[in-house]
Amino acid sequence: MVSARPAVAAMPAYRPGRNPADLAREIGVPRAVKLASNEVAFPPLPAVVEAIGATAGETNRYPDNGAAVLTRALADRYGVEPAQVAAGCGAVTVCQQLAQAFNDPGSSIAFAWRSFEMYPLLAQVAGAHVQQVPLVPGTPGGTRDTHDLAGLAAAIDETTRLVFVCNPNNPTGTAVRRAELERFLDAVPAHTLVVLDEAYREFVTDPDVPDGVQLMRGRPNVAVLRTFSKAWGLAGLRVGYLLAEDPAVADAVRRTHVPFSVSSLAQAAAVAALASEAEVRERCAAVVAERARLTAALRDRGLPVADSQANFVWLPFGERTAAVAAALEAQAVITRPFAGEGLRVTVGTPEEDDVFLGALDAVLTSGTADQTGA
Numbered sequence: 001m002v003s004a005r006p007a008v009a010a011m012p013a014y015r016p017g018r019n020p021a022d023l024a025r026e027i028g029v030p031r032a033v034k035l036a037s038n039e040v041a042f043p044p045l046p047a048v049v050e051a052i053g054a055t056a057g058e059t060n061r062y063p064d065n066g067a068a069v070l071t072r073a074l075a076d077r078y079g080v081e082p083a084q085v086a087a088g089c090g091a092v093t094v095c096q097q098l099a100q101a102f103n104d105p106g107s108s109i110a111f112a113w114r115s116f117e118m119y120p121l122l123a124q125v126a127g128a129h130v131q132q133v134p135l136v137p138g139t140p141g142g143t144r145d146t147h148d149l150a151g152l153a154a155a156i157d158e159t160t161r162l163v164f165v166c167n168p169n170n171p172t173g174t175a176v177r178r179a180e181l182e183r184f185l186d187a188v189p190a191h192t193l194v195v196l197d198e199a200y201r202e203f204v205t206d207p208d209v210p211d212g213v214q215l216m217r218g219r220p221n222v223a224v225l226r227t228f229s230k231a232w233g234l235a236g237l238r239v240g241y242l243l244a245e246d247p248a249v250a251d252a253v254r255r256t257h258v259p260f261s262v263s264s265l266a267q268a269a270a271v272a273a274l275a276s277e278a279e280v281r282e283r284c285a286a287v288v289a290e291r292a293r294l295t296a297a298l299r300d301r302g303l304p305v306a307d308s309q310a311n312f313v314w315l316p317f318g319e320r321t322a323a324v325a326a327a328l329e330a331q332a333v334i335t336r337p338f339a340g341e342g343l344r345v346t347v348g349t350p351e352e353d354d355v356f357l358g359a360l361d362a363v364l365t366s367g368t369a370d371q372t373g374a
């Protein structure tokens with residue numbers, strides 16, 4: 001009988017946010033509002049739709065394996081050389097490539113926890129040890145929702161080849177500030193690559209939250225990860241990228257890339273999205289305004305919501321989390337529960353968020369969550 005490697009057999013499956021179709025099938029709820037996966041609610045940008053149409057006739061051919069046009073456009077956008085850029089099939093695949101490129105079995109990957117749920121899974125596949133450093137309260141007496149960078153620096157040892165700092169952090173939305181992050185980067189040894197995972201960078205409004213691309217300058221062991229899935233509206237096409245100060249880092253990521261995994265449609269769409277940046281900025285501003293409204297509405301209800309710098313908010317329901325999420329789903333609203341910890345809710349349109357708030361009121365006043373969630 002064949003058997004998967006023990007590390008793989010023992011892995012919990014990655015659980016993506018549920019879709020309205022899942023709810024329709026499983027509990028017979030039609031037309032659910034999906035606030036589970038941090039996409040933006042806007043349709044694809046007009047230029048993107050046009051680019052996909054124009055490229056559709058080329059899909060009998062393999063795409064450009066080096067994504068040269070996209071790589072050039074990204075290099076120009078960020079003021080780096082194309083050799084410092086590695087495009088991939090979503091930022092998550094770039095994370096996997098990083099582990100493959102930098103982690104021999106038995107080496108380590110460090111990150112805060114809770115953070116992006118793929119980090120421990122990809123470490124396990126790479127045969128790497130995981131060095132998890134618990135989040136700490138971001139405000140006195142608050143829940144654990146913020147990076148402990150001093151703790152993360154202390155956890156790094158000679159086995160640590162890779163560190164992920166998710167800023168803003170998924171799922172808590174909190175962000176680390178410049179002075180703290182610079183102190184951390186100064187403390188990290190040269191043999192450890194720090195990847196600043198900035199999947200939600202475009203939603204950051206606090207000027208004290210540093211732009212990783214500026215921070216990486218002059219630091220050869222720092223790289224930045226970004227994605228077209230969130231602000232740029234291309235979640236369904238899968239494009240992410242790494243920007244590295246040291247071209248050798250980008251080169252290592254390209255070496256571990258699955259050939260042709262960024263499709264021609266995805267490349268053309270990403271280039272078109274970059275050319276529509278002004279429109280993307282407007283959309284992000286609308287999301288940020290709605291984030292403020294949603295945060296205030298939740299706080300008005302007495303719920304402790306951390307300041308989010310991303311396009312989602314975090315509700316630390318603790319032991320009640322799974323019950324609240326299930327009760328919301330029965331009300332046709334899909335959020336992202338992390339059982340025993342909290343609920344991550346994507347900022348939707350004002351209409352979607354009002355549906356969510358109404359459903360939450362119904363769930364909290366009915367006491368359903370209290371009875372089943374203990």
Ligand SMILES: Cc1ncc(COP(=O)(O)O)c(C=O)c1O
Nearest residue numbers: 090091092116170199227229240
């Ligand atoms: C922190 C973080 N990094 C990376 C990703 C991966 O994004 P994608 O693979 O869609 O580019 C996500 C997606 O949710 C994320 O939250």
